[in-house]
Amino acid sequence: MKRWFLIPMLVSFLTWGLGLMWFANSIQENIPPSEQSTDAIIVLTGGAERVSTGLTLLSRGLAQRLFISGVHAHVKIKELLSQVPLNEQKKINPSTIDLGFAAANTTQNAQETAEWVHKNHIQTLRLVTANYHMRRSLLEFSQYLPAVQIIPHPISPRNFHEKMWWQWPGTFDLIIREYHKFLGALAQYCLRKLSFKGTEIFR
Known part of the structure; x- marks a missing residue:
């Protein structure tokens, strides 16, 4: 009996481990930044340099609008502009920047952005977030914006070590947590798909 109990556990652990390796390797993929212009740039707050x-x-003219999702209630556009050099600030019209204050997680980022996108008739967007957060973000955004072209623009935070990540405790912990969040988002996505198909069958 113990053997039959151990086999499923070993298979589950092996599957989890292989999935983790795939997830970690996908973070290391070198995606060259696209120079394609889009209708808007979307930034998800929650990490440095985003x-x-x-x-x-925006200052380079790769989009006409910028939407920053998940901003703290008291943050002003002027404060955010101070994060870039003065020569870049001069190229930016503050009226082209909109802030979203409602989102507190990635799902809410997608919902908040979808409302803004539909309101402003956006058809193409560039999604800016950390490389370890990109796969889950794309999964969430694809559900709320299925008809919108999304160009990923992952950035690598300074203190994030995607190479030899298991040797860096902070990066190791972050990748494990993000992997579990991705699995949770994937499970919810699959459940929604199954629920939708079930509804279609019984119509």
């Missing part, structure tokens, strides 16, 4: 990257891209 906002400054979005502002720099």
